[in-house]
Amino acid sequence: MTERMEFGMRPPAGGPAEPPQPAEPAFEPLPPDARIDLAEDGAQVNEILDALDSDLVGLAPVKTRIREIAALLLVDRARARFGIDSGRPNLHMCFTGGPGTGKTTVAMRMAELLHRLGYVRKGHLVSVTRDDLVGQYVGHTAPKTKEVLKRAMGGVLFIDEAYYLYRAENERDYGQEAIEILLQVMENRRDDLVVVLAGYKDRMDSFFSSNPGMSSRIAHHIHFPDYTAEELEAIGRLMLERQGYALAPEAEPVFREYLRRRRTQPRFANARSVRNAIERARLRHAGRLVARGGLVGRQELMTLHPDDFLASRVFAEPAAQAG
């Protein structure tokens, strides 16, 4: 036996291992008179912020706050290089706003941003609702919540419709237990995860008023305003462009009018409604092409006509209820 075959016979399961991370250089504070170029340090961060700017229409207050947070983390990093310890900033956040205003999308970007800034280690987003946190019987909630928290460690925990955690009408509701565990982790494990709560403004407000501890542990309350008509139109264009569609010139005023009417109707969900409108227009577009038969070219496959929107219920009668 010339070679020992017992060892190393197993082929690597997941392909070759990733190259080891370069060891962190020994920490040595910069001299007090040194200068740091923040712009150089922030180049990769700016990349995300610019992507945020170009991908998301409107949301000015949100973007401002995110820029501020990014700047704070950059400055903190620069301060750390001088050996100034400022403690870890509290980055738990609460996103409030109407349906379809981009809360989840921004949370996803936030996770990536915090990862690039070195605030969280992995930068993944774990999106949960009440069902994932609250158990069905006594003693079921704590392990369930802890499980989710463990999964979110090193990343961002996004709790959608967080107000459902607390049911005021039932004082024996297990949601309270989940809230207590959350509070504890938000306070003690700030190094390990960032918690983002999201929900509609008024209901979040009443949630916080019945859980003052939660409110005080969240540093950033960010409100997502509803989109204006122009912003909705820009969002629609962006969506069409991404799906490889374009509006015929004569369809543009129709699309604008559609959005104007739809906004005033009940159950309007901002960007989500725009997406649904486009989905339905695609259906009608496809139906129209198939019904017509004959040859179609690239241009026809890409262009939405006024008819595709005019057939909508929104145009049927001004007072009609649209879904």
Place this chain on the structure above:
Amino acid sequence: MRITQGTFSYLPDLTDEEIAAQISYALERGWPCSVEFTDDPHPRNSYWEMWGLPMFDLKDPAGVLQEINECRKAYPNHYIRLNAYDASYGRQTIALSFIVHRPPSEPGFRIDRQETSDRRVRVSLHPYATDRPEGERYGDS
């Protein structure tokens, strides 16, 4: 006598940072981790008690390390090991397993020799710790 078993058995005990680095290696490979403990250190005792269920879908070692620390708190006088399962073989396969905690004092093993027919000798290992009932084995020693 210091008991050695599993991966890294001939290295000094790993620090928490080193354990975290091993966990993140396992997680990067897609191996879920689990924590087990026992106070019966016999080498053929492969069925240790589970500390909770194996942890799936984790991305970051902090969650596993938290469970290890909770287990250490609950069983300061037991052996605790970390297992990482490699599911890619389609069966339960331990890819990595090492001791992350041991009792403060380890009395070691005694060799029992039993003479049988034809002057043959059977040898068995007897951990001194198992002379005491389960749960009290390392506590007051």
